[in-house]
Structure formats: structure tokens, C-alpha cells
Amino acid sequence: MPEDVVFPANKVFFHGCWVYPFVSGGCEGVIFFGKNQRKSYLYAPFIKLYCMQDIIRSLIQEITQFEADSQSGLEAFRARFTNKKAVINELFEDFRNVPKEDKREVGQMLNELKTLAFEKLATLQELIESKKVTYTLPHDLSLPGDAFVQGARHPLATVMNRIIHIFEQIGFEVASGPEIEDDWHNFSALNFQDNHPARDMQDTFFVSVNPDFLLRTHTSSVQIRVMEKQKPPIRILAPGRVYRNEAVSARSHCFFHQVEGLYIDKDVSFADMQQTLLYFAKAMFGEDVKIRLRPSYFPFTEISAEMDVSCQICKGDGCNVCKYTGWLEIMGCGMVDPNVLENCGIDSSVYSGYAFGMGIDRLAMMTYKVPDLRMFSQNDIRFLKQFEKMEL
Numbered sequence: 403m404p405e406d407v408v409f410p411a412n413k414v415f416f417h418g419c420w421v422y423p424f425v426s427g428g429c430e431g432v433i434f435f436g437k438n439q440r441k442s443y444l445y446a447p448f449i450k451l452y453c454m455q456d457i458i459r460s461l462i463q464e465i466t467q468f469e470a471d472s473q474s475g476l477e478a479f480r481a482r483f484t485n486k487k488a489v490i491n492e493l494f495e496d497f498r499n500v501p502k503e504d505k506r507e508v509g510q511m512l513n514e515l516k517t518l519a520f521e522k523l524a525t526l527q528e529l530i531e532s533k534k535v536t537y538t539l540p541h542d543l544s545l546p547g548d549a550f551v552q553g554a555r556h557p558l559a560t561v562m563n564r565i566i567h568i569f570e571q572i573g574f575e576v577a578s579g580p581e582i583e584d585d586w587h588n589f590s591a592l593n594f595q596d597n598h599p600a601r602d603m604q605d606t607f608f609v610s611v612n613p614d615f616l617l618r619t620h621t622s623s624v625q626i627r628v629m630e631k632q633k634p635p636i637r638i639l640a641p642g643r644v645y646r647n648e649a650v651s652a653r654s655h656c657f658f659h660q661v662e663g664l665y666i667d668k669d670v671s672f673a674d675m676q677q678t679l680l681y682f683a684k685a686m687f688g689e690d691v692k693i694r695l696r697p698s699y700f701p702f703t704e705i706s707a708e709m710d711v712s713c714q715i716c717k718g719d720g721c722n723v724c725k726y727t728g729w730l731e732i733m734g735c736g737m738v739d740p741n742v743l744e745n746c747g748i749d750s751s752v753y754s755g756y757a758f759g760m761g762i763d764r765l766a767m768m769t770y771k772v773p774d775l776r777m778f779s780q781n782d783i784r785f786l787k788q789f790e791k792m793e794l
């Protein structure tokens with residue numbers, strides 16, 4: 403019996419027998435089985451006759467070799483072997499035509515065939531189900547999603563945003579400038595003469611191929627850039643990162659963050675500055691905070707001052723945070739030097755103004771009691787996670 407014979411389910415009644423048309427080796431043919439045609443193989447060049455045993459053996463082979471890895475393959479198996487109208491049921495119907503002497507043998511074979519078919523069906527079902535689980539799992543939209551680890555705002559950003567928010571309430575606008583500056587904007591325009599010792603106070607990193615370029619030492623360079631372009635009144639806030647050539651330790655770093663403010667208009671006085679800074683201190687630290695101004699020196703302001711706020715931890719009694727003085731220094735400030743205004747093309751006989759600047763890092767250390775400045779830039783997730791709940 404040719405191995406590639408395919409037995410279709412269709413059959414016709416012919417000469418008193420069931421006739422199965424089939425295709426084998428490119429020739430059309432039919433299979434007969436019935437009481438008279440058993441094992442009469444060659445009936446005509448295009449007709450072959452097979453007995454029921456041959457058909458069952460062929461089907462057993464077909465079932466054993468059947469492979470399916472999808473639902474449609476499974477349905478094809480059912481349609482071919484196990485459905486009501488499939489080939490096995492038809493063989494059972496034809497069983498009555500099997501000669502008496504073969505009935506016992508054929509009956510046993512038919513039962514084995516049926517058992518085999520249903521066992522194979524179960525195996526295929528199991529296989530497809532297992533594949534279905536692994537394949538469909540990632541696409542099951544009813545499953546809960548992967549937990550998303552939410553970050554937290556960096557404490558420096560929180561403090562900076564808070565300061566910006568406070569000054570925005572009274573009309574200050576945020577301005578920004580480059581971190582790589584030229585000497586003019588960082589030093590010369592701000593009244594730092596070429597050999598002025600104040601330049602040493604702000605030693606920084608210069609670009610070796612062109613010493614005129616450097617990493618800005620303060621955000622005051624942004625004030626110059628704004629004054630060069632914009633006519634008074636000017637009311638800006640310049641937050642950003644700045645650089646100094648300093649040894650890295652718990653209290654200093656080669657980069658840190660500043661917020662500077664600048665107000666230029668007609669008739670701006672020292673008293674205006676004092677009130678503005680008092681407003682800021684109250685909004686930042688609490689209504690009961692006190693401020694004090696101590697004389698100081700900066701090349702770009704005249705007169706210059708350092709501003710302290712009363713220690714909010716010990717309320718002025720003295721503690722280790724304020725080094726038992728009751729005061730904390732938080733910013734430098736002063737009236738903008740007329741030379742600086744003139745450098746930017748602003749008539750100093752008409753306009754005056756004040757500027758102030760503070761380090762964000764020190765403020766954040768005080769606010770959150772951070773013992774080491776370096777923690778802000780170590781990117782340790784355990785440190786940052788502590789600020790999850792703290793927002794503006």
C-alpha cells in the first residue's frame with residue numbers, strides 16, 4: 403500500500419460497495435472494501451482496492467505522525483479523525499460490511515484506532531494549551547502592570563524651586579545663561595580688574611586652549627548678559643550650577659548651585675533690598691525669622707553686605723548648626739556698583755539697583771540636615787528616596 407495515500411472522507415456507493423476516491427502518486431483511484439473486494443488490490447490501472455485492515459493501519463500511521471501547534475491544526479485533526487462525520491466514525495458505520503471471519507480482528511483494530519485518535523487529540527490539546535500560556539501571558543491586558551518605581555525631586559531642585567516660587571510672587575523672572583563663560587561676563591564686566599585679588603577668591607577652571615573661556619564661578623554672569631540686552635526696569639532671578647577650584651570635602655565642592663537676583667530701576671534703594679530680603683526670609687524660614695546685614699566686600703556691589711537669618715532650630719539660643727551664634731549666614735547682597743551698570747550700557751546717574759546671591763547647597767543642607775555636601779551628587783538612590791514626600 404503506497405504510503406502517501408490519503409483517504410478522503412467522501413465515499414460513493416458503487417457496484418454494491420463503498421468506494422473511496424483517493425489520490426496517489428498523481429493517479430486518481432478508488433478504494434473498495436466490502437465482502438467481495440477484500441484484498442483485491444489491482445482492479446484497474448486507476449483503481450486500487452484495499453481492505454478495512456489496510457485502511458486502519460494507514461490511519462494509525464497518519465495519526466501517529468500528525469503534528470499540530472496551533473488551534474487551527476487541532477481543528478484539522480478533529481475534522482479528520484474524531485468528529486461525528488470524520489473518517490473513524492464512517493469506518494464504524496462500514497463495520498457491518500466487514501466479512502464475518504474478519505469482524506473480530508477488524509473490530510479490535512477499530513477500537514484501538516479510536517482510542518489512539520482520542521489520546522492523540524488530548525496530547526495535542528495539552529501541547530497547544532501550554533504554548534498558549536507562555537505565548538499569551540505578556541499580552542494579557544487583564545493582568546496588573548509592572549510596578550513603576552517613581553523617582554523623587556532632588557532636594558537641591560526642591561529648594562531652588564521654592565526660592566524661585568517665592569521671588570516670582572513679587573515679579574522676578576527666571577533668566578539663564580551658559581555654564582562655560584568668557585572672562586568679560588564672569589569677571590571683567592563685574593568690576594574684577596585683571597590683577598584684582600578678588601579673582602583669587604573665585605579660582606575656577608579655565609579652558610587650556612583659550613584661557614578667555616572658563617567655567618562660571620557665579621551666576622552673576624547671567625545678570626551681565628541680561629543687562630546688556632535689556633533696558634531697565636530689570637527684575638530677574640538667575641538659578642544654576644557654578645564652579646570653583648576648591649578641594650572636595652563635606653562642606654565644599656568643585657561645583658555647587660546658586661540663585662542670584664537683580665533689580666535695576668529708577669530710585670532703587672538699599673531699604674528696598676532690605677525689605678525684599680526680609681520678605682524672602684519670612685516666606686522661606688517662617689514669619690518669626692529675623693535678618694541682619696553685616697558689611698562685606700564684593701567687586702560688583704557697593705555697598706556690600708552679608709545677610710544672616712536667625713537660627714530656626716535653636717530660635718537664636720545657640721546650637722551646633724549655628725555654631726552657637728544664633729545666626730546663619732545665607733547670602734551676599736548689595737547695591738550694584740555703578741561701574742557694572744556702565745559696563746552694560748546702563749546710565750548709572752539715572753538707574754540704580756541691588757543684587758543678591760545665595761548658595762542652594764548650603765541652604766538644602768540646613769533645611770534637610772544633610773551632614774555632607776557630597777551626598778547631593780553621589781546619585782545614591784537610598785539618599786534620594788528619603789525626599790520622596792518632600793515637595794514645594
Ligand SMILES: [Zn+2]
Pocket residue numbers: 713714715716717718719720721722723724725726728729
Ligand atoms: Zn542655632
